[in-house]
Amino acid sequence: MIPEPNGFTRRAWTKATGIAAASVAAGSIVSEESCARSPQRVQPWAPVSIYRAATYSEELYDLVRLIITEHSLDVRGKRVVLKPNLVEFDAHTVINTNPKLVHAALEAFRAAGAAEVRIAEGPGHRRITLDLAEAGGYFATVPQFESLFTDLNLDEITRVHLVNPQSKLTSLFLPNTILGCDLLVSMPKLKTHHWAGATLSMKNLFGLVPGGVYGWPKNVLHWAGIPECIADLHALFPHAFAIVDGIIGMEGNGPIQGTPRSAGVVVAGASPVAVDATCCRIMGLDPVRIRYLQLAAGEHNLSEQLIPQRGERIATVAAHFAVLPALEGLRLPS
Amino acid sequence: MMRYSEDLLGRQNADGGWSYHRGGSWTEPTCYAILALATSGASHTAEVRRAVEWLRRCQRADGGLAPRESVPESTWLTALALLLPPELDSIDRKRAEAWTVEQTGRESGWVNRLRLWMLGADSSGDSLSFEGWSWYPGTAAWVGPTAISLLALEKLEKRGRPEDGAGLRKRIEEGRSFLLVRRCRDGGWNHGSTRALGYDSDSYPETTGLALLALHGTSGPEVTQGLARGEQHLATCQSSQAASWLRLGLGAHGRTLPAPADAPGKQTVEGTPALPMHGGVMEIALAALADAAQAGRNPFLDV
Numbered sequence: 001m002i003p004e005p006n007g008f009t010r011r012a013w014t015k016a017t018g019i020a021a022a023s024v025a026a027g028s029i030v031s032e033e034s035c036a037r038s039p040q041r042v043q044p045w046a047p048v049s050i051y052r053a054a055t056y057s058e059e060l061y062d063l064v065r066l067i068i069t070e071h072s073l074d075v076r077g078k079r080v081v082l083k084p085n086l087v088e089f090d091a092h093t094v095i096n097t098n099p100k101l102v103h104a105a106l107e108a109f110r111a112a113g114a115a116e117v118r119i120a121e122g123p124g125h126r127r128i129t130l131d132l133a134e135a136g137g138y139f140a141t142v143p144q145f146e147s148l149f150t151d152l153n154l155d156e157i158t159r160v161h162l163v164n165p166q167s168k169l170t171s172l173f174l175p176n177t178i179l180g181c182d183l184l185v186s187m188p189k190l191k192t193h194h195w196a197g198a199t200l201s202m203k204n205l206f207g208l209v210p211g212g213v214y215g216w217p218k219n220v221l222h223w224a225g226i227p228e229c230i231a232d233l234h235a236l237f238p239h240a241f242a243i244v245d246g247i248i249g250m251e252g253n254g255p256i257q258g259t260p261r262s263a264g265v266v267v268a269g270a271s272p273v274a275v276d277a278t279c280c281r282i283m284g285l286d287p288v289r290i291r292y293l294q295l296a297a298g299e300h301n302l303s304e305q306l307i308p309q310r311g312e313r314i315a316t317v318a319a320h321f322a323v324l325p326a327l328e329g330l331r332l333p334s
Numbered sequence: 335m336m337r338y339s340e341d342l343l344g345r346q347n348a349d350g351g352w353s354y355h356r357g358g359s360w361t362e363p364t365c366y367a368i369l370a371l372a373t374s375g376a377s378h379t380a381e382v383r384r385a386v387e388w389l390r391r392c393q394r395a396d397g398g399l400a401p402r403e404s405v406p407e408s409t410w411l412t413a414l415a416l417l418l419p420p421e422l423d424s425i426d427r428k429r430a431e432a433w434t435v436e437q438t439g440r441e442s443g444w445v446n447r448l449r450l451w452m453l454g455a456d457s458s459g460d461s462l463s464f465e466g467w468s469w470y471p472g473t474a475a476w477v478g479p480t481a482i483s484l485l486a487l488e489k490l491e492k493r494g495r496p497e498d499g500a501g502l503r504k505r506i507e508e509g510r511s512f513l514l515v516r517r518c519r520d521g522g523w524n525h526g527s528t529r530a531l532g533y534d535s536d537s538y539p540e541t542t543g544l545a546l547l548a549l550h551g552t553s554g555p556e557v558t559q560g561l562a563r564g565e566q567h568l569a570t571c572q573s574s575q576a577a578s579w580l581r582l583g584l585g586a587h588g589r590t591l592p593a594p595a596d597a598p599g600k601q602t603v604e605g606t607p608a609l610p611m612h613g614g615v616m617e618i619a620l621a622a623l624a625d626a627a628q629a630g631r632n633p634f635l636d637v
Binding site: 089125126127128130131132134135146151154155156157159173194212213214215216217219220222223253256257 | 353354362401402405410478524527530533572575614617
């Protein structure tokens with residue numbers, strides 16, 4: 001890709017302006033180049049699929065291929081970026097998205113004809129991302145991982161302006177790897193979160209914000225309002241595809257110090273809000289009580305009946321995740 | 335040291351700066367690369383002069399430095415640039431010094447204390463008592479930028495900064511207190527959040543090394559515990575870059591470290607795991623700086 005003179009790639013500009021036109025309803029972004037607003041809105045929610053997966057086995061490779069087929073993802077000739085959640089130096093706990101699922105997605109999108117599939121992440125606390133990925137098992141699981149990986153904290157960047165932001169932010173620098181891709185695939189772990197209630201495909205987008213500009217942690221997001229910033233980042237990428245690693249999730253004092261909780265599911269879909277709402281219900285949390293989901297959904301109803309469901313029913317896979325006492329109020333009404 | 339210098343020179347961008355790994359130049363790796371090259375005796379080479387020229391372009395009208403040319407905002411990197419030898423004449427130091435001295439974490443300001451008080455939250459805790467430095471203006475103070483800013487201000491003080499000596503000393507003392515208060519229960523340091531919702535957080539090797547470096551010359555039970563935790567971290571460290579910070583931090587307190595061994599593509603110190611190096615500029619520069627410190631030349635502390 002040849003950068004434009006202003007450092008913003010042609011593909012990124014096209015993408016950003018395209019995103020803006022398609023995401024206006026949520027109150028979203030545009031690039032440095034201002035973009036006309038349109039009344040277009042995304043409704044109803046895209047279907048959400050729940051698949052059973054008891055372990056991180058070879059079966060995941062077929063499962064992600066099935067997800068791509070079922071959701072009619074046409075990635076032929078396109079650039080795909082997989083965004084896992086990498087948090088800590090540990091291959092043996094459930095803090096990070098399991099590398100096996102990420103590798104399965106890499107292979108599946110390649111098999112589906114993607115021109116390029118990259119893995120990218122910008123951790124919020126630990127600065128040394130490649131070492132973090134190595135300790136997390138990514139080098140051992142994903143052949144040639146280093147050449148496929150972009151540290152989003154240190155990538156080339158472009159400033160994008162937020163239109164009608166919900167947070168106090170008016171603009172954000174974002175990585176060109178993300179602005180320039182055709183499909184962003186958010187691949188979080190199914191975890192409770194001690195501030196936000198739950199950390200899923202939308203909260204995972206905090207990892208797009210470059211630490212190289214904002215620091216470690218990306219504290220500018222905290223002061224601007226965590227739920228509001230999650231909603232703003234979602235509005236920037238409303239068409240991200242979500243694949244949630246709920247095979248073994250984390251309950252209690254997530255996202256770092258919680259305890260492993262086997263949920264035995266992979267949840268996927270093209271509406272991050274609907275995917276995250278479904279994941280909340282699987283964990284026993286009420287998505288209507290999760291502030292960032294409220295903000296991102298806007299006037300759209302998060303009712304379970306309005307989210308088309310495929311595969312397993314929520315009731316058959318539901319797991320009552322433990323939460324900190326302060327978050328008991330987020331539980332689904334019994 | 336020589337092998338690291340050659341490696342760094344081979345990675346310099348055409349504009350004079352360095353990227354973190356590949357791509358455009360950033361202020362942080364450029365500063366560390368200059369520091370490593372200057373420590374190796376290459377201060378007056380054409381490569382360092384080009385790097386200094388690039389760095390000048392990142393200084394903003396307010397005196398601070400931005401993370402890269404395309405970013406208009408000044409950030410914590412201003413303090414990092416102040417660690418460069420003054421003879422390099424890299425930036426307008428007076429304005430950069432003034433900018434750094436003025437910065438404080440938002441959490442310790444009266445507006446936030448009033449906000450917390452009105453919300454019924456505890457606004458009197460130790461964590462709000464001491465002023466540190468933030469990564470980005472208008473946000474809270476954290477261990478990383480506070481440690482670097484402390485090192486920069488100490489250099490200014492040692493050089494006999496003529497004006498506002500008392501103010502400088504106060505910031506240095508407050509910064510040290512900030513670091514001591516932000517120590518984790520296990521004795522080391524993480525990014526600066528020791529407890530969340532009543533739960534203790536664990537320390538990280540890299541921030542433990544950096545905090546120990548900034549606390550050089552400080553003693554007491556907190557530092558002793560920090561050093562013990564640092565040694566534990568070094569024995570099990572999984573990151574070359576983190577090991578370099580630990581070597582710098584422990585060495586600054588006179589801890590004897592085994593000599594580094596020459597192992598291409600790996601950082602090896604006797605008694606510690608052989609750590610793979612991924613070729614990042616920070617990783618290479620910090621390994622060079624840790625080696626130099628072990629050889630008796632610590633550019634973070636030497637004036």
